[in-house]
Amino acid sequence: MTDRSIYQTKLGTKFNQLPTILQNFHSLDGPKHWRGQASISGGQGIITRSVRWLFGFPAPTDEVQVDVKVVNGAKSGVSFERWQRVFGNKSFHSVLSHEKNDGFIERFGILGFKIGIDFHDQGIIMPVIGWKIGPIPLPLCLAPQSETLEFQDNQGRFRFDVKVSLPIIGLLMHYQGWLEPEAE
16 A cells, blocks of 8 residues: 555645645545535436436535544555445445546446546646446536535635535535544
């Protein structure tokens, strides 16, 4: 297993320019359990509700407790991070792994999303730049669109703002909130 996280590897020297809380969240030796609050909005149509249910995504709510646990590992020499997210009583997970070139893959079951990652003056942004079912690439024009920003707020907390939309359908979900390291 490498001594650098996926984010450290992909951002290179820019990783050290991130706010301290983002460095702690995304480094291998940082805290692995984070807790905070979030608000969630989302489309109310049958398709968006069905997709959220299928993936275990939370339903819209004004305020909910959030727990995030990140476990690092390696399989066949490839590093990965398993992210477990719990919004209230709704839990979902994904697995992040290295991808050639500019991004990484985030897998939700058999669906894989190639995520770009770039330094932003406030933190990092992560758009969807490709997707696939198993090993089969799918057209980018049909991919979910992600507007994801992570940054540090004025209280020094880790902040996230994730908006996911589906082509033609519209908003799937938009969740935003804050996290702090949980004492182990």
